[in-house]
Amino acid sequence: MITAIRAELIKLRTTRLPYGLLALAAGLVALATILKAAGAGGSGHMAIEPLWTLTGQTKLFSSTDLAILLAGVFGVVVASGEFRHQTATTTYLANPNRVQVLAAKSAAGGLAGMVIGAVAGGVTTVIGASFVAAKGYPLLLSGGTIVRFIVGATLGAGLLAVAGVAVGSLIRGQLGAMIGIFLWGFVVEQIIGGLVDNAQPYLPYTAATALAGTPLGGGVTALPFAAAVALIAAIMGAVAVVAARTVVPADVT
Secondary structure (H helix, E strand, O other): OHHHHHHHHHHHHOOOHHHHHHHHHHHHHHHHHHHHHHHOOOOOOOOOOOOOOHHHHHHHHOOOHHHHHHHHHHHHHHHHHHHHOOOHHHHHHHOOOHHHHHHHHHHHHHHHHHHHHHHHHHHHHHHHHHHHHHOOOOOOOOHHHHHHHHHHHHHHHHHHHHHHHHHHHHOOOHHHHHHHHHHHHHHHHHHHHHHOHHHHHHOHHHHHHHHOOOOOHHHOOOOOHHHHHHHHHHHHHHHHHHHHHOOOOOOOO
16 A cells, blocks of 8 residues: 555656646735735725734635635546546556555645645735734734644645545546536535535535635534544545445446
């Protein structure tokens, strides 16, 4: 198993896509944080509360939601990329145990997703603190809270990356799986959460962003940190089990 994970990590280190997605995630998070900070206290639909308020600073320092979703997309690429580039046959010849290959891809994808989340959390923190300091406002978030936001973004991104690997194994078409991830995060969960407020804490992408400090709408309270991690892990595990029992054993071509 260690050898299989090492092989997947080598694949990630020697291709450009992971670095490109990491740069994209960092760039989008930086842009989102700057736009939120610049428009704080405004009257626009997307404007956050003023930066001298605790709510405003919380929303600013938790602007990692795009990176967390991109981590899920990255997981899809890790799994479905083998079929797109027709390298799955070689991979399975080197290791005929397909469930072990799926587990190795999940582990490697999860580690890479955690890197994406950690970088995004660091970028948001630096930019957010810079804006608060530049405006002369006191930092209302404690050091422990800020660290928890970064840890939450790291874990949330890692878990969604693993879920993305499972989805990419179920839907071998890379484009379709990537579109599915975006639709789920930006459309399906928004609709469900908008119709049923109390369902928000139990939606995987929403729960992952709540780990990173993003407040839920309608005044709904997020799940406790450990419970949210367990929820996302359970959903991720269920999808992985379905993939392992159905699609993974199927013919490669």
